Amino acid sequence: MEEILGYIKNNKQNYIEELKEFLKIPSISTLTENKNDIARCAQFVSDNLKKIGLSRVEIIKTEGHPLVYGEWLGAPGKPTILIYGHYDVQPVDPVELWNSPPFEPTLKNGKIFARGATDDKGQVFMHFKSAEAYFKNEGSLPLNVKFIIEGEEEVGSESLNIFLKNNSDLLKCDAVLISDSSLYGPGIPTLTYGLRGIAYLEVEMIGPNRDLHSGSFGGAVANPINKMAQLISKLLDKDGKVTIPGFYDDVIKLTKKEKENFKTLKFSDKNFAKDLGVDELNGEKGFSTLERLWARPTFDCNGIIGGFTGKGAKTVIPSKVTAKISMRLVPDQDPNKIAKLFERHIKKIAPKSVKIKVTNLHGGYPSLTNIENPANIAASKAMAKAFGKKTVFMREGGSIPIVTEFSKKLKAPVVLMGLGLNTENLHSPNEHFDLNHFELGIISSAYFMKEFAETK
Amino acid sequence: MEEILGYIKNNKQNYIEELKEFLKIPSISTLTENKNDIARCAQFVSDNLKKIGLSRVEIIKTEGHPLVYGEWLGAPGKPTILIYGHYDVQPVDPVELWNSPPFEPTLKNGKIFARGATDDKGQVFMHFKSAEAYFKNEGSLPLNVKFIIEGEEEVGSESLNIFLKNNSDLLKCDAVLISDSSLYGPGIPTLTYGLRGIAYLEVEMIGPNRDLHSGSFGGAVANPINKMAQLISKLLDKDGKVTIPGFYDDVIKLTKKEKENFKTLKFSDKNFAKDLGVDELNGEKGFSTLERLWARPTFDCNGIIGGFTGKGAKTVIPSKVTAKISMRLVPDQDPNKIAKLFERHIKKIAPKSVKIKVTNLHGGYPSLTNIENPANIAASKAMAKAFGKKTVFMREGGSIPIVTEFSKKLKAPVVLMGLGLNTENLHSPNEHFDLNHFELGIISSAYFMKEFAETK
Numbered sequence: 001m002e003e004i005l006g007y008i009k010n011n012k013q014n015y016i017e018e019l020k021e022f023l024k025i026p027s028i029s030t031l032t033e034n035k036n037d038i039a040r041c042a043q044f045v046s047d048n049l050k051k052i053g054l055s056r057v058e059i060i061k062t063e064g065h066p067l068v069y070g071e072w073l074g075a076p077g078k079p080t081i082l083i084y085g086h087y088d089v090q091p092v093d094p095v096e097l098w099n100s101p102p103f104e105p106t107l108k109n110g111k112i113f114a115r116g117a118t119d120d121k122g123q124v125f126m127h128f129k130s131a132e133a134y135f136k137n138e139g140s141l142p143l144n145v146k147f148i149i150e151g152e153e154e155v156g157s158e159s160l161n162i163f164l165k166n167n168s169d170l171l172k173c174d175a176v177l178i179s180d181s182s183l184y185g186p187g188i189p190t191l192t193y194g195l196r197g198i199a200y201l202e203v204e205m206i207g208p209n210r211d212l213h214s215g216s217f218g219g220a221v222a223n224p225i226n227k228m229a230q231l232i233s234k235l236l237d238k239d240g241k242v243t244i245p246g247f248y249d250d251v252i253k254l255t256k257k258e259k260e261n262f263k264t265l266k267f268s269d270k271n272f273a274k275d276l277g278v279d280e281l282n283g284e285k286g287f288s289t290l291e292r293l294w295a296r297p298t299f300d301c302n303g304i305i306g307g308f309t310g311k312g313a314k315t316v317i318p319s320k321v322t323a324k325i326s327m328r329l330v331p332d333q334d335p336n337k338i339a340k341l342f343e344r345h346i347k348k349i350a351p352k353s354v355k356i357k358v359t360n361l362h363g364g365y366p367s368l369t370n371i372e373n374p375a376n377i378a379a380s381k382a383m384a385k386a387f388g389k390k391t392v393f394m395r396e397g398g399s400i401p402i403v404t405e406f407s408k409k410l411k412a413p414v415v416l417m418g419l420g421l422n423t424e425n426l427h428s429p430n431e432h433f434d435l436n437h438f439e440l441g442i443i444s445s446a447y448f449m450k451e452f453a454e455t456k
Numbered sequence: 457m458e459e460i461l462g463y464i465k466n467n468k469q470n471y472i473e474e475l476k477e478f479l480k481i482p483s484i485s486t487l488t489e490n491k492n493d494i495a496r497c498a499q500f501v502s503d504n505l506k507k508i509g510l511s512r513v514e515i516i517k518t519e520g521h522p523l524v525y526g527e528w529l530g531a532p533g534k535p536t537i538l539i540y541g542h543y544d545v546q547p548v549d550p551v552e553l554w555n556s557p558p559f560e561p562t563l564k565n566g567k568i569f570a571r572g573a574t575d576d577k578g579q580v581f582m583h584f585k586s587a588e589a590y591f592k593n594e595g596s597l598p599l600n601v602k603f604i605i606e607g608e609e610e611v612g613s614e615s616l617n618i619f620l621k622n623n624s625d626l627l628k629c630d631a632v633l634i635s636d637s638s639l640y641g642p643g644i645p646t647l648t649y650g651l652r653g654i655a656y657l658e659v660e661m662i663g664p665n666r667d668l669h670s671g672s673f674g675g676a677v678a679n680p681i682n683k684m685a686q687l688i689s690k691l692l693d694k695d696g697k698v699t700i701p702g703f704y705d706d707v708i709k710l711t712k713k714e715k716e717n718f719k720t721l722k723f724s725d726k727n728f729a730k731d732l733g734v735d736e737l738n739g740e741k742g743f744s745t746l747e748r749l750w751a752r753p754t755f756d757c758n759g760i761i762g763g764f765t766g767k768g769a770k771t772v773i774p775s776k777v778t779a780k781i782s783m784r785l786v787p788d789q790d791p792n793k794i795a796k797l798f799e800r801h802i803k804k805i806a807p808k809s810v811k812i813k814v815t816n817l818h819g820g821y822p823s824l825t826n827i828e829n830p831a832n833i834a835a836s837k838a839m840a841k842a843f844g845k846k847t848v849f850m851r852e853g854g855s856i857p858i859v860t861e862f863s864k865k866l867k868a869p870v871v872l873m874g875l876g877l878n879t880e881n882l883h884s885p886n887e888h889f890d891l892n893h894f895e896l897g898i899i900s901s902a903y904f905m906k907e908f909a910e911t912k
Contacts, residue, residue, distance in 0.1 A: 210885065221739070233688075292676045298674040303763030307760060313780065
């Protein structure tokens with residue numbers, strides 16, 4: 001193991017240079033104009049997996065963006081792990097708020113700044129490099145490894161879902177290892193056992209059949225922006241609870257033990273508010289910040305546009321307004337059921353003076369993993385060794401919808417070994433990844449392969 | 457008079473060709489990139505006023521866009537009229553909804569389509585051409601005429617207001633004639649005696665200091681779009697009344713006589729809704745559509761933008777959202793007072809979890825004219841002669857803020873001889889002007905000069 005660790009330490013600079021090449025590719029999955037970049041990025045992943053020493057690597061075409069599959073099965077009798085990650089990234093707007101161009105990776109204060117640095121290119125790359133360290137030093141891995149890297153995580157993982165349904169034999173494994181989440185804090189080894197799901201919809205509200213002069217028409221015809229504001233405001237009550245009938249029906253309440261564990265994490269509301277630059281936090285009444293983030297569903301308008309939005313004043317009553325709306329979900333809420341409840345409810349409460357069009361953009365299931373399994377125990381030991389500290393267990397507010405599908409279809413436990421920080425601006429300008437955590441992640445991955453190999 | 461009318465009839469095609477040149481200039485006053493077009497348009501107005509035969513024409517530089525002043529004072533002992541209009545136009549977005557390019561004037565079904573066709577280039581041009589008809593046939597006008605044509609009507613007329621304050625002697629007159637409003641219906645001669653005012657503000661609501669991942673942060677920090685929706689929805693109650701304390705304090709109630717006059721106009725709610733493509737009208741409870749449009753104040757969000765507004769889904773909690781908000785005002789509401797009441801109220805009711813920035817973009821006073829004066833009586837006779845029908849009197853929902861300033865500073869009655877139609881898409885795509893009304897407007901203007909000249 002010492003040779004492996006030495007190799008990782010000596011090669012850190014090379015790893016960073018390679019990661020830069022990965023980060024330079026603008027693989028934005030939601031924008032059609034980046035389709036070629038996505039293809040180029042899949043090729044990069046495939047090339048890198050071949051280079052480190054896997055015995056089989058394939059780019060798999062889909063209806064959407066390609067998957068990359070890789071394997072090395074040279075350890076008969078030993079466990080098999082499936083490592084999942086994604087090479088697609090979020091859009092970069094508002095691009096003017098970036099201090100360095102989002103696809104020109106920049107090192108500063110021990111961090112690498114670029115879109116995808118922490119979500120998820122930097123994190124998935126850690127496992128490529130731990131495997132490389134084994135191959136270069138021992139010519140083999142301590143267990144069997146499969147990789148499945150997708151390009152649609154930020155848009156709902158539809159192609160991977162279909163592939164998973166039809167190829168559960170190919171992906172068969174004893175545990176799924178995913179690094180696409182966060183540490184509880186800098187330098188704190190963390191395993192995540194719960195994720196929120198999501199229902200994401202677009203609502204278009206249409207009033208008059210054309211934009212109108214607000215003088216000639218104002219006061220006598222419904223203004224869709226006014227009405228949309230009223231609609232959105234009706235969906236949350238004064239205590240911050242979602243008012244859609246049936247919304248909370250399937251929510252599993254936090255156990256006493258979990259609530260106590262959350263308390264031991266000593267979360268500071270004051271520091272959290274300070275970091276966000278807000279005078280006061282805001283959320284559902286009756287819950288702590290960690291409970292709100294990890295174990296309660298939400299209702300958020302993620303975007304809205306309508307009418308005149310340029311500089312100056314234009315006195316228009318717009319014909320329409322469009323809002324993007326998402327609800328983070330917790331176990332056992334079902335994104336399809338929630339989307340239906342949402343659509344039915346808003347169509348019921350919207351006034352007759354406007355028309356409404358709802359589009360379900362994507363959904364993902366929430367997940368909760370029982371952590372008393374050999375894979376999570378091995379991961380806990382591995383991280384503790386890498387960091388030199390006891391591993392903590394937490395839930396996470398974000399969604400990795402595919403997690404539920406993996407545990408259902410492959411009947412294998414999922415290990416969420418996230419090395420990011422939720423202060424690393426994922427989905428925002430100036431996304432970055434701490435390069436110390438990058439190295440600790442490679443070491444944790446290497447320890448995990450060894451620890452988990454020894455369970456069989 | 458027959459010669460004048462004959463000349464107008466014979467020259468209609470030339471007038472339309474000249475109007476096209478006027479409409480080709482994209483004189484959008486609110487966009488800084490059109491500053492040169494504005495200057496070019498002022499030059500066009502100046503050249504045309506010189507060409508028709510005025511004795512003095514000047515382009516007057518201001519802090520904003522230039523004014524054009526013209527005069528012919530060769531009728532001593534006769535009354536003097538001041539003709540006001542504006543050569544600036546509204547922006548053209550959404551430009552993809554125009555059937556022909558907004559600055560390539562297009563004739564179709566007896567209408568001319570272009571930005572500014574009815575608001576106000578087509579209407580102000582009628583008076584240029586009636587004056588031309590007199591000069592070409594008689595070498596003189598029946599009374600003294602002054603023109604003041606501005607380039608900032610769509611952005612608040614600030615420069616004209618300053619000019620008016622310092623030059624009331626230059627602009628001294630017995631009546632102000634303005635064509636920047638609508639006929640009650642096609643072919644119905646109409647004089648407008650009331651206009652709404654406006655208070656127009658921009659509200660920026662700021663939450664966290666950066667865009668956040670809605671998974672990692674959602675539920676624990678205020679989402680500015682959610683909060684903006686709540687704020688906007690609180691400003692109107694369920695009866696459609698504005699909830700800002702003091703908002704209605706200065707509203708003059710409709711007289712019984714006015715209400716009865718409105719009823720005689722036989723407004724069809726059904727046709728109005730059908731034209732707008734809505735299933736149901738919407739407005740303040742307890743008032744008819746004409747009352748809502750002409751004699752009641754409003755609250756409208758004219759534009760809103762925040763968060764992710766591209767195609768697809770991005771799970772962001774935006775740092776900020778911006779809304780443009782206007783309130784149409786009725787006599788005797790004061791736009792400055794209303795803007796202050798608005799700002800004070802929203803700062804009071806906004807939650808502490810967000811910050812608010814309010815910018816007062818522009819304001820305009822409402823107006824009510826007593827129609828029993830020689831100028832309006834002459835105008836009523838003139839339009840009746842031109843159209844061959846009795847002139848009707850109405851109020852109008854739009855604003856010409858300068859009207860109040862004219863009557864205050866010049867102590868002269870204002871004649872609102874509008875030849876547009878409020879179905880002519882002013883401020884919307886496919887703005888147009890009926891060319892029959894264009895001709896009737898030139899004739900009405902010519903008759904008015906004669907009728908009003910005879911009162912002294």
